[in-house]
Amino acid sequence: xxxxxxxxxxxxxxxxxxxxxxxxxxxxxxxxxxxxxxxxxxxxxxxxxxxxxxxxxxxxxxxxxxxxxxxxxxxxxxxxxxxxxxxxxxxxxxxxxxxxxxxxxxxxxxxxxxxxxxxxxxxxxxxxxxxxxxxxxxxxxxxxxxxxxxxxxxxxxxxxxxxxxxxxxxxxxxxxxxxxxxxxxxxxxxxxxxxxxxxxxxxxxxxxxxxxxxxxxxxxxxxxxxxxxxxxxxxxxxxxxxxxxxxxxxxxxxxxxxxxxxxxxxxxxxxxxxxxxxxxxxxxxxxxxxxxxxxxxxxxxxxxxxxxxxxxxxxxxxxxxxxxxxxxxxxxxxxxxxxxxxxxxxxxxxxxxxxxxxxxxxxxxxxxxxxxx
Amino acid sequence: xxxxxxxxxxxxxxxxxxxxxxxxxxxxxxxxxxxxxxxxxxxxxxxxxxxxxxxxxxxxxxxxxxxxxxxxxxxxxxxxxxxxxxxxxxxxxxxxxxxxxxxxxxxxxxxxxxxxxxxxxxxxxxxxxxxxxxxxxxxxxxxxxxxxxxxxxxxxxxxxxxxxxxxxxxxxxxxxxxxxxxxxxxxxxxxxxxxxxxxxxxx
Numbered sequence: 001x002x003x004x005x006x007x008x009x010x011x012x013x014x015x016x017x018x019x020x021x022x023x024x025x026x027x028x029x030x031x032x033x034x035x036x037x038x039x040x041x042x043x044x045x046x047x048x049x050x051x052x053x054x055x056x057x058x059x060x061x062x063x064x065x066x067x068x069x070x071x072x073x074x075x076x077x078x079x080x081x082x083x084x085x086x087x088x089x090x091x092x093x094x095x096x097x098x099x100x101x102x103x104x105x106x107x108x109x110x111x112x113x114x115x116x117x118x119x120x121x122x123x124x125x126x127x128x129x130x131x132x133x134x135x136x137x138x139x140x141x142x143x144x145x146x147x148x149x150x151x152x153x154x155x156x157x158x159x160x161x162x163x164x165x166x167x168x169x170x171x172x173x174x175x176x177x178x179x180x181x182x183x184x185x186x187x188x189x190x191x192x193x194x195x196x197x198x199x200x201x202x203x204x205x206x207x208x209x210x211x212x213x214x215x216x217x218x219x220x221x222x223x224x225x226x227x228x229x230x231x232x233x234x235x236x237x238x239x240x241x242x243x244x245x246x247x248x249x250x251x252x253x254x255x256x257x258x259x260x261x262x263x264x265x266x267x268x269x270x271x272x273x274x275x276x277x278x279x280x281x282x283x284x285x286x287x288x289x290x291x292x293x294x295x296x297x298x299x300x301x302x303x304x305x306x307x308x309x310x311x312x313x314x315x316x317x318x319x320x321x322x323x324x325x326x327x328x329x330x331x332x333x334x335x336x337x338x339x340x341x342x343x344x345x346x347x348x349x350x351x352x353x354x355x356x357x358x359x360x361x362x363x364x365x366x367x368x369x370x371x372x373x
Numbered sequence: 374x375x376x377x378x379x380x381x382x383x384x385x386x387x388x389x390x391x392x393x394x395x396x397x398x399x400x401x402x403x404x405x406x407x408x409x410x411x412x413x414x415x416x417x418x419x420x421x422x423x424x425x426x427x428x429x430x431x432x433x434x435x436x437x438x439x440x441x442x443x444x445x446x447x448x449x450x451x452x453x454x455x456x457x458x459x460x461x462x463x464x465x466x467x468x469x470x471x472x473x474x475x476x477x478x479x480x481x482x483x484x485x486x487x488x489x490x491x492x493x494x495x496x497x498x499x500x501x502x503x504x505x506x507x508x509x510x511x512x513x514x515x516x517x518x519x520x521x522x523x524x525x526x527x528x529x530x531x532x533x534x535x536x537x538x539x540x541x542x543x544x545x546x547x548x549x550x551x552x553x554x555x556x557x558x559x560x561x562x563x564x565x566x567x568x569x570x571x572x573x574x575x576x
């Protein structure tokens with residue numbers, strides 16, 4: 001998080017009014033671009049990241065030294081071809097990779113925001129992204145794409161700024177968080193808040209972070225990203241270090257070790273307060289409560305949609321996507337929808353899924369022909 | 374472009390007016406929709422059950438959703454399309470009656486084509502060979518066929534009469550895909566049939 005690696009940032013001078021009614025002054029957006037913007041500025045694709053993602057969607061993440069979270073999909077010659085497209089990805093508002101969030105310094109008090117940071121929504125994140133896109137001189141994006149929370153942002157773009165988007169590709173997502181989704185998030189938040197180091201969000205000065213709580217939150221969430229079958233296939237009841245039980249509470253099973261690794265590696269790159277704010281934003285998301293229900297929000301939309309869902313995703317099951325499709329059908333929208341067969345669960349959108357990639361590539365190619373680039 | 378198009382689909386395409394709004398149910402790889410988009414400037418939508426079919430369609434830039442006509446047509450509002458097409462698919466539906474009623478609800482008219490099970494060679498297979506009929510458009514064995522609701526031209530006409538469905542047009546195709554004149558013996562002579570139907574009492 002605290003790094004000397006230079007990060008591209010946009011300073012937004014005017015205060016941004018949030019859905020809560022509060023304002024954020026001198027908001028910063030950290031972003032990364034790949035490829036080149038063409039002269040007519042018509043080849044831009046905005047990539048929206050999920051809960052734990054960041055702006056480094058392609059190539060090697062300079063902070064973690066690991067491959068960008070969607071490097072499998074984005075790059076020269078790949079499905080989202082950066083030889084042709086100009087890809088923009090920004091760290092969300094409330095995040096901890098350079099964009100203004102609870103770990104940022106409040107310009108008024110000169111200390112970290114902590115819980116003084118206003119509660120944000122998906123729509124607030126999108127407002128900030130729109131400022132970035134405008135600042136880059138782009139009047140209309142060729143496409144907005146994202147999975148999970150990134151899919152929520154994509155849907156928000158397609159409804160809030162439908163005249164600034166040609167193509168929207170929401171993946172493994174929903175128009176709202178279900179009770180079960182909120183429940184899992186709440187357990188994660190409670191785990192963080194139960195960590196004594198958390199100290200009501202005031203831990204930035206102590207040089208200690210609520211790593212225990214955040215890592216438990218990540219472990220719980222990670223189970224929801226996989227499927228029962230994938231867990232069984234990958235780990236089964238395999239033991240980690242020996243052929244015998246340890247008869248103590250050390251790590252016996254491989255699945256335990258895997259989850260602990262997920263937890264401990266996550267806390268190295270993520271801020272616990274950001275986790276609270278971003279999960280809350282997802283929980284608040286519900287397009288169906290906006291101006292007269294789900295079918296109204298898409299009315300007269302000229303956006304070309306392509307939805308993807310995955311058969312074993314129980315966090316955002318296909319039925320959620322189908323509810324959106326139903327509304328889009330009733331409002332005569334241009335919509336394509338594909339359900340990909342896989343046992344990899346929600347995380348499938350980040351993984352090697354040949355059918356998903358082939359269809360996405362085909363869709364993008366087909367859309368290039370329909371819009372002037 | 375026409376070369377890619379099945380003969381019955383080409384005959385169907387001739388029934389479509391310019392700039393119509395079309396839903397192709399069971400659109401396969403989207404060849405008909407693509408043809409109608411390019412030659413008739415039609416506004417095209419499709420439903421297809423197979424992933425490979427949907428993939429082919431989205432690659433063509435068509436708006437197609439993966440879905441099952443037995444269940445997913447319920448989601449479409451009334452009169453959303455000028456024409457709804459169901460080609461060579463009705464015989465594989467679980468609920469053909471429900472599907473047909475949905476087609477004429479969603480579209481101002483429906484174009485439905487299917488292999489005529491009253492065709493004389495089909496009857497011959499059963500009568501002389503004593504075996505389940507097989508031909509180019511009914512290529513399956515009895516045990517692996519998806520065709521669970523085959524009907525003859527006459528069966529369909531009776532169904533329409535009993536359900537207050539208007540037959541606006543009735544066309545017959547020969548084995549070579551050539552249009553034949555319809556007459557009293559069509560049920561015996563037609564290899565494939567195409568019906569344009571609509572609901573009664575429309576305004």
